[in-house]
Amino acid sequence: MRETMNKTFTMLILICAAAGAAWASQPVNETIPVTPGSEISVENLAGSLTFEGWDSAMLEVTGTLGDGVERLDIDIDEDGEIYLEVEFDEDYHGKQTLSTDLTIRLPAGSELSVETVSSSISVSGMSGGLDLETVSGAIQTRGMPASLDIESVSGSVDVETAPSETDVESVSGHIEIGSVMGDIDAANVSGDIVINGGTLGEASMESVSGNITCLAAPGPAGDVDMETMSGTISLVVDAGAVATYDLSTFSGSITNEIGPEPQRTSKYTPGKELSFNTGTGGPRISLESFSGAIKLMTR
Amino acid sequence: MNCSEFASHVDGYLDGRLLPEDEKALRNHLAECPVCAEEAEVAQDLRQRAARLPRSLDPPRDLWPEIATRITAETVVQGRFVRRALMAAAAAALVAGSVVTAYMVGRSQTGTIVENRQVIETGPSEIVLASFQELGVADYLVTRSGLFGALEERSDDLSPETLEVLMVNLKVIDDAMEKIAEALGEEPGNEFLMKQLAAAYRRQIDLLETAVRLPAEV
Numbered sequence: 001m002r003e004t005m006n007k008t009f010t011m012l013i014l015i016c017a018a019a020g021a022a023w024a025s026q027p028v029n030e031t032i033p034v035t036p037g038s039e040i041s042v043e044n045l046a047g048s049l050t051f052e053g054w055d056s057a058m059l060e061v062t063g064t065l066g067d068g069v070e071r072l073d074i075d076i077d078e079d080g081e082i083y084l085e086v087e088f089d090e091d092y093h094g095k096q097t098l099s100t101d102l103t104i105r106l107p108a109g110s111e112l113s114v115e116t117v118s119s120s121i122s123v124s125g126m127s128g129g130l131d132l133e134t135v136s137g138a139i140q141t142r143g144m145p146a147s148l149d150i151e152s153v154s155g156s157v158d159v160e161t162a163p164s165e166t167d168v169e170s171v172s173g174h175i176e177i178g179s180v181m182g183d184i185d186a187a188n189v190s191g192d193i194v195i196n197g198g199t200l201g202e203a204s205m206e207s208v209s210g211n212i213t214c215l216a217a218p219g220p221a222g223d224v225d226m227e228t229m230s231g232t233i234s235l236v237v238d239a240g241a242v243a244t245y246d247l248s249t250f251s252g253s254i255t256n257e258i259g260p261e262p263q264r265t266s267k268y269t270p271g272k273e274l275s276f277n278t279g280t281g282g283p284r285i286s287l288e289s290f291s292g293a294i295k296l297m298t299r
Numbered sequence: 300m301n302c303s304e305f306a307s308h309v310d311g312y313l314d315g316r317l318l319p320e321d322e323k324a325l326r327n328h329l330a331e332c333p334v335c336a337e338e339a340e341v342a343q344d345l346r347q348r349a350a351r352l353p354r355s356l357d358p359p360r361d362l363w364p365e366i367a368t369r370i371t372a373e374t375v376v377q378g379r380f381v382r383r384a385l386m387a388a389a390a391a392a393l394v395a396g397s398v399v400t401a402y403m404v405g406r407s408q409t410g411t412i413v414e415n416r417q418v419i420e421t422g423p424s425e426i427v428l429a430s431f432q433e434l435g436v437a438d439y440l441v442t443r444s445g446l447f448g449a450l451e452e453r454s455d456d457l458s459p460e461t462l463e464v465l466m467v468n469l470k471v472i473d474d475a476m477e478k479i480a481e482a483l484g485e486e487p488g489n490e491f492l493m494k495q496l497a498a499a500y501r502r503q504i505d506l507l508e509t510a511v512r513l514p515a516e517v
Binding site for chain 1: 301460461464465467468471472475478479482483485486489491492494495498499502505506509510513514516
């Protein structure tokens with residue numbers, strides 16, 4: 001929860017919804033000027049948040065507040081940082097809805113930080129950095145922000161383009177990334193991680209029981225590490241790509257379409273390893289699992 | 300300040316990010332409300348415990364050069380596992396058993412969690428503990444217990460579904476550790492197996508740390 005702001009330069013807009021009364025779907029329509037490149041933080045519990053980057057130096061908030069919502073606070077501190085927070089009615093009861101649906105248009109270069117519980121988060125047209133966090137809401141981003149940091153517990157994550165230095169983490173949410181443009185850290189527990197294209201820089205992908213599927217091409221310099229305990233690892237590479245590969249699994253299988261067969265590590269205990277290269281130089285690619293299958297395939 | 304406002308300000312209070320007047324109002328509320336005062340104390344304690352967690356255990360990859368050196372020096376000999384297993388067994392039963400049994404209290408109604416409680420309650424086997432001794436991770440049990448304790452503090456904040464996912468996957472890792480340790484018992488010093496155990500260890504610590512940091516769901 002955001003706490004810090006300078007009260008000497010605080011604009012507070014209170015949009016009152018039902019204070020004990022049953023006002024369903026209290027409308028919101030506010031527009032305020034913002035400093036280009038400013039930081040904007042938004043918090044919502046339930047419903048949906050839709051962010052659209054635009055060329056205007058204005059912040060526009062439209063939508064509806066649930067009748068269990070007391071107000072929408074919009075604060076601006078002296079640095080121009082903007083805070084939007086949906087405040088819920090203290091006397092909220094189960095017959096009221098907390099679902100608040102807002103569409104927020106903001107300067108594309110803003111630094112955006114969002115926290116929700118079950119509210120979905122959808123972002124498009126942003127060129128500034130994104131820091132998105134949810135418990136169970138779905139997260140979707142379109143376009144390529146300057147940086148991307150996503151955390152979810154069970155909410156799904158759908159990223160169209162991941163810029164370099166992307167960090168995505170979930171517990172059970174499905175993580176799907178259309179294209180990666182450099183360094184990436186992706187971690188999951190039971191959910192899958194799927195990367196459909198792009199070029200990897202330094203890349204780390206980890207899961208316990210979730211599967212990892214990567215169709216992005218390893219870049220010429222960055223190292224790629226993928227690890228699971230029981231999930232399957234599938235990496236698809238170009239047949240002629242130069243790289244050094246290290247594959248190992250305790251009890252899973254290894255399928256290799258571009259190199260030699262894996263070898264047992266011992267005649268007494270389970271375990272298979274496979275190390276080889278397809279030329280001099282290139283990235284080091286490490287695929288490691290305990291019981292999950294490892295599949296190294298060509299396009 | 301009332302209890303609801305306290306709940307929305309407690310994080311800022313613990314982080315020292317409140318405005319002076321907000322902090323004063325919160326302190327006044329704590330002086331009057333024993334429930335919130337206890338909640339603040341528990342939250343503060345949890346943060347301090349998390350801060351004390353041994354960060355040096357995060358990247359077991361860093362352990363590998365030492366492990367490799369030990370293997371090269373041929374210091375790993377069969378039989379150590381058995382001796383150390385006996386010594387470690389008592390500690391395992393005492394520490395892991397008490398911590399995680401407490402963790403499971405009140406959650407036994409959830410089917411999958413019950414199915415996976417065995418691994419949590421019994422803790423790692425002697426052979427696993429002995430294997431960690433061989434890896435140079437002497438305080439594995441302390442680290443594990445500390446993280447389970449921190450997770451217990453958070454258990455009321457997490458949904459049954461999330462707890463189930465965590466338990467199922469912790470069991471996946473515990474089961475893997477058992478199998479690797481058994482194999483190490485057959486072939487002590489096997490470099491591949493020690494690497495596998497180190498990786499499983501890191502995954503478990505990472506998972507527990509992630510679980511402790513999860514945002515409140517309930």
